[in-house]
Amino acid sequence: MYILITYDVSTESEAGKKRLRKVAQVCKDFGQRVQKSVFECSVNEAQFEQLKHRLLQCIDEKSDSLRIYRLREPPKKYIQEYGVNLTIDFDAPLVL
């Protein structure tokens, strides 16, 4: 399944900055960053549960916000991107 993760982590404290780094690291383990606090991941059910579990261990639910969207597929059909684009198209042919 294709999912989108968006998060707001309060960085007023050092602890918040640490949480922000940890959340980003967990997301990197499962997908690709498309914006500062937005990641897209292609995962199966087991990976999805593991990702969610690890993210919930990172955030402080009293001050941070985490949203997980299960996206329509194929993603390219339902995503429009404008401006600076961080994404790598894994399906595109690799030019060596």
Place this chain on the structure above:
Amino acid sequence: MYILITYDVSTESEAGKKRLRKVAQVCKDFGQRVQKSVFECSVNEAQFEQLKHRLLQCIDEKSDSLRIYRLREPPKKYIQEYGVNLTIDFDAPLVL
């Protein structure tokens, strides 16, 4: 249709801060903020085109990033939210 808008606007310059405010204002005209740079909007095709047109007029495509996702519906079935929650449930009964 239900859409998600995520954006990264570079705020290093005053012009960037101004663009950020404008992008947020346009999004507010069409939907609700769910995180700092994330909005959810329920729009028809005409509103969608108008929203996109106004957003593209706001951003600087050389430095900002704008992503528009057409979400699965009903949204509640495909969105999981944890922590601080800004959203208002428009379908919930209004308690007076």
